[in-house]
Amino acid sequence: MTTTLTQTSADATAAFADRMMAATLGWMDVMAIHLGSQLGWYAALEERSGSTAEELATRTRTDPRYAREWLEQQAAGGILVVEDERADAASRRFSLAPGVGEVLLDRTSLSYLEPLARMAAAAAEQLPALLHAYREGGGVSWEQLGIHAREAQADMNRPWFEQLPRVFGGVERIHTVLRRPGARIADIGAGAGWSAISLAQSYPQLQVVGFDIDEASVEAARVNAAEAGVSDRVVFLLADAALLAEHGPFDGVFAFECLHDMPHPVEVLAAAKAAVAEGGVVVVMDEAAADRFAPDASDLERLLYGFSLFVCLPDGMSHRPSAATGTVMRPDTLREYARAAGWTDIDILVPEFGLWRFYEIV
Template identity: 50%
Template sequence: MDALAIHLGDRLGWYRSLAEDGPASPVELAERTGTDARYAREWLEQQAVTGILGVDEDGRFSLSPVGVAVLADPHSLAYSTPMARMVCGAAMHLPELLEAYRTGGGVSWSRLGRDARESQADANRPWFEHRLEGALRSVPELDAVLRKPGARLLDIGCGAVWSTIALAHACPGGHVDGVDVDLASVELARTNVESDDAVAQRITVIESDAADLPEATYDAAFAFECIHDMPQPVEVLDAVRRTLAPGAPLIVVDEAVAETFTAPGDDVERLIVRMRLGEVVFEIFENFGHNLPELSYAPCG
């Protein structure tokens, strides 16, 4: 129930209003956001009862600084409302998921819609903005690639392109191609690129299958938090390998989960369902999230 309520506060702009405009009564919050005062009251009271919002002496509801970081600041490393958005986005497709579990089929990413698409992008964005460059520069071989004038980088499965933008900032003398097969994600990505004048001219967003990319072109390729979602990961990795110049690396960044099946698991294990990729010719580095270990490095021979 809290996840559903958080989703409402996220999508209706209620958290954002409390963060930016300050404490509010139900009527004030409704007027600020163009919503209904009766439902605003029900939501505010529920949020206060569950301990998310505070109630001032004058009866107005407020969001603490910690609440702002977790619920209303899309640049915060603690930003968590996208997770509620993901849960609700998946729940809307439970009939299709039930059928997939019975038959062994699947539900395509394009079917999951805006909530799923934007939640994954927004959940990953803060880490890309604050941590990615430092993580990559901690590996001398990757730091050398990022400093190379005219470097060509590939971001496969770029989604909303926050990772691609971060790569362009980290590689000021290079060009980054962001590639995705999902048209809606590509359209969102192109809008996001245009919002960053500092790197927009050095990013190209391409709707394409990895198999259609040019051969021996890129000085490095990156796959951020996407390989485990692919129905044919080995084929994608093989296609990406062909796009790399001789000796160029592929860096796969994903959730830092346990090395082996563990039950019961910690909170990370409870959240993540890990898809093992089997034997591939690339080193897979699981270094995503707040518990980032030292990055490893392996060239593609």
């Protein structure tokens, strides 16, 4: 019996040691991807396949010695392929491995995941502040997380937001409201504006008012709307969503991937109730968290907890008082918020849409 227990303990130790090694390698890959993205190396390799370190460095105005080390690290991990591994270091030519370009460079693809590296780098930069918040309370705001976090979230959400018209086209109640002549909706937590822009482009008579409290995001959204040619029907306000009713009424109020970040979700849902017109809709798109907590969870659940630890919960707690929801907002939590705001219940419109789920507040 003792021998069996000892073997079991040794196996468990070895397994977790392997996991730690794999996680460390994964972190190194993610940080190296961030380096390559920020330095323009992936884009340069897609533009001209089969580059040496010297050629890559020249085209991107970077240091050739660092370029060589990065190229070799990427090839060692299978992210790049090398034409002749036996050639001397200066002569080796590197190219993107199949599939890499779409994931790291194609901003229109639903497989575009380069922003994950940017988000991880932004969180890593704030680790001292995160440690302080974990010890003393308080938080780390989106403003503190900075441009990488802000733009990473916008860029990763954009291709999914461009699918919103297709999703709502399959939900007759929502589709009917959006195509109503002269319909006016609110997009709260609008960020860089891609959700509002996508809906306006697909519903030519729709007017959208976007709300956000992050000034840099509002400025970016206004530029994006102008470039998309919809700024005559889409406006963005630097305003708290809790003040929504002051700008209503609206035929629809939408909260895309933001409610769990808000320090006062009940107040926001109450404002939506006050602002929505008779026969209108209130729709929340938030993370597709499992119905209840369970250990040994799915990869999605683990990803949501990771975001919560480093981004969403610290941001929510950077404002006091705060509901401190975190990324893992389960359906029962949203139902509790909705009822506290004066609503009756929630209906699940679309159970899973990438990382997200659509609810109607009723």
